[in-house]
Amino acid sequence: MTPATGSGPGSCSELDPAQLLGATIGVTSHRRSDELIATFTRRGADVVHAPTMRIVPITEDAALVADTRAAIADPPDVLVVTTAIGLRGWISAAEAHGLDEALVEALSGAQVLARGPKARGAVRAAGLSEAWTAASEQTAEAVEHLLAQGVRGRSVLVQLHGAAGLEDLEPLRAAGADLRTVAVYRWEPPEDPGAVDRLVDALAARSLDAVTFTSAPGAVALLEAAERRGRLPEVLAAMDGSPRGGSAPVVCCAVGDVTAAPLRERGVEPLVPDRWRLGALMRCLSAHLADHPRARVATPAGELVVRARAAVLDGRVLDLAPGPLALLARLAAEPGRVVGRAELLSELPTATDGHAVEVVVARLRAALPRGAGAEPLVRTVVKRGYALEVA
Template structure:
C-alpha cells in the first residue's frame, strides 16, 4: 500500500481551539504534528467587554444583528444566560432582523429559537456587507458579532453609510499564557524542521508574527515562510496578517478545517522533488524519502545532502560543496571536514536502504546514480 499523503512531513498547528481535532486529521494522513498555540481564548463568562456590549444592546436594541460564527453566537447566548440576561437578549434578538454569515451561524441562531432573515451563498462577510449596503442602513442600529478579531473594513463601511454599529466582541483572544510551545514551534520553523504551518484564525497569524518580532527574528521568519514553508489558512480573513507582509498562502475553497487538511494533502506532495537514481524512483518529502513507494525516514543532515544531490541530478558534487551544505544546515561558522561529509553520506545510504543510489566518484565527490540516457 502507498503511504498516506502527508507521511514524512512535519506540520505546525498554531490553533488554540480545535487544535486536537486538526492535529488528529493531519496525523490520520500520516503527518508529524508540532503544536504551538499562538493565542488564548478569553472565557466568555469572564469577558467584561462582552458584558458591556450586551448591556448596551439591551439598553438600545438593534434593528439588525449579524451573526458571523456558530460557536461565537452560542457562546454569547450562554454567557448572557449566566449573567441573568438570557431572556432579555433573546427578546432583543427576536425583534431584530437577523443575518447569518454561514450555515454554522444559521444553525446556532435556530438552536436559540430565532429565525434568520437572510444568509449569503458565499458564506463571506463581503457578501453580507454588500447586501446590507444595497438594502440601506442609514439611521439603523446594527449589532455585528465579531469572530475573533475586529472587522474594520466591514464596520467602517456600515458607519460610512450612516449606520450606528455596535460591535459584539464574542470569542476574544489574547496572547498565550505560556509562550514556550509557540517559541519551540517557531524555532523548528526557522531551523527548517517544519514543512507546513497551519492557521485557523487571523489573531493566531498576527500573534505568530508578533512573537517573531519580539525575538527580533521577524524578517527571518517571513523569508522562511515565503520561500520554504507551505503556509495554509482556513480562509481569506485568517490569511490577512500574513498576506500583508508578503507571505503566500494556500486556502481551501470552503473555510472548514477538514477542507484545510484535504488541501494540504494535495499541496504538500505536489511540492515534492522526484528523481531517478539507479533503478529506483525517489520522492523527497520533509524528513523522509519515498524509495519506490516505500517511506524511508532520513535524518536532517543526510537529508540536506540528499536535497543538494537531487537539485543537480547526476552531477558530481565535490566534498567541499557538500561540506558547505552541512555547514549551512547546522548553522556552524567553521568549515565542515571531509570526514563529516563521508559520515553524512554513509548515514544517507543506510536511511535509503541501498548503497547504490548515491555513488562515490573517486577523488571528486558524490552523485545520485542517475541513469545515463
C-alpha cells in the same frame, strides 16, 4: 509567485494514510487543533503544535451580561452575527443568567445578517431567521449591504469576533446608525510562548514541510513573534515560495481569504482551499503535500521521497541524522548528477573541510539499502564527488 489554490477536480480528494509519511506540519491554531493534528498524523505526518493565540470565552464578564440586558430592554433593528461560536456562546452565557429566552425573543424582531454559512447555521439553530448572508464571509461585506439599505436612525447590534474588527464598523456610525457591539470571547497570548518561538525558528530554518493558519489573529501573532525574534524576513521568505540555495520553501496554508489577508499583506500567497472550512483545508493541504514533496526519485532500491525532516525509501522512513539527510536532499535535487564535495560541504554549516563530507556520506550509506547488484545508492565518482543512483 503563482498563487497556490485548492482549485481543480479532485484536488482535495481523500488520501491514503501513508501519503504524508515523513512530512512535518506546523499547526498554529488553538481551537479545533485536535482535529487537524489527528487528521495529519493519521496520514503519516508529524505535527509541531504551537498555538499562537488562544480563544478565551468571557461568559461571566460583567460587560457581556450588561450588553445582554441592554439588548433585551432595547431590541436592535439589525443584528449582525459574525461567528457561529460567538452567537452560541452569547446564548449560553445568557442562559447561565436566566436570560436566554428573553434574549432570543428580543432578537427575533431584528433583521439578522450572517457573516457566512457557519454563522447562518448558528442563527437558525438559535430559532432565528437570517435575512441575508455575506458570500465573502467578511464583515466589510455586511457593512456595505447595510449602507446600501440606509442605516440612519437604525439600531445596529454587532456580535464581534475575537479580532474585533471595529474599524470595519465605523462607516455605519458615520452613516448615522446607532451602533452597538457585544463581545463573547477574546483572543489572548498563547500559554506556551516558547513553543511559538520554536515554530518561528523552524520556519526560518525551513525545517517544516507546511504550516497552517485558521484565523487572522493567529497569523498576525505568528508574524509578530517572528519580528520580535528578528527573524521575520527569513520566515516570510520561507513561506512566500522563495528558494534559498537548495532549500525548498515551506507550504503556507490558510483556511480562507479572511485568514490569508495578513499573510498577503506581507507578500505571502498561501494555499487556500476552495471551501473555507477546516475539513477542506486538511484535505487540500494533504493532497498538495502528497503531490509536492521536496524531492521524489526512482532509485534501484525503490522510490525515494524527501521531506523537510525525513526521507522515505520504498515506503519506509529512513533513520537519518540532520547531516546525512541534508546531503541526501542535495543529491536528490539533481538525481544522477555528480555533486562536488564543495557543494555538499555547503549543506553542512558546522563542517570545515572535505573530510567531513566523506564522514557524513559514509553515515548516509550505512542508513541506505543497496541498489540492484548490491551497489550503493550514493555512488562515489573519483576526484569529482558523489551521485545518487537512479533507476
